[in-house]
Amino acid sequence: QVHLVESGGGLVQAGGSLRLSCAASGRTFGTNVMGWFRQAPGKEREFVSAISWSGGVTTYAASVRGRFTISRNNAKNTVYLQMSSLKPEDTALYYCAYKVGIMVSTESTYDYWGQGTQVTVSS
Numbered sequence: 001q002v003h004l005v006e007s008g009g010g011l012v013q014a015g016g017s018l019r020l021s022c023a024a025s026g027r028t029f030g031t032n033v034m035g036w037f038r039q040a041p042g043k044e045r046e047f048v049s050a051i052s053w054s055g056g057v058t059t060y061a062a063s064v065r066g067r068f069t070i071s072r073n074n075a076k077n078t079v080y081l082q083m084s085s086l087k088p089e090d091t092a093l094y095y096c097a098y099k100v101g102i103m104v105s106t107e108s109t110y111d112y113w114g115q116g117t118q119v120t121v122s123s
Helices: none
Strands: 002-007 010-013 018-026 032-039 046-051 058-060 068-073 078-083 092-100 117-122
Touching (some): 002 092, 018 032, 018 092, 018 117, 046 068, 046 078
Antiparallel strands (some): 002 018, 032 092, 068 078, 092 117
């Protein structure tokens, strides 16, 4: 079992920045992939970004590429999402997710999920 806890969400004005964190605990495996997803009110949950175990491979949704940066610190079992140039359309509940194996953006392939942290961007 893997337990994920997100933090760092909040209210920010458009153009501002936030850094989300996700701490993993439990029976984590060395070849895991960590991802971030988000769900806006009335919308489906969507992929945001993912990072390989080594941190050497990352992928982003087109809507956030160039504004968001994913990183991880394996010594702390923590993954981060640095969000800059935030827009009102980035408002959503942000989830951290964990999987083993290859890095993909498909939600159904992730095995464990956090409870989410709310990000609200005001215009």
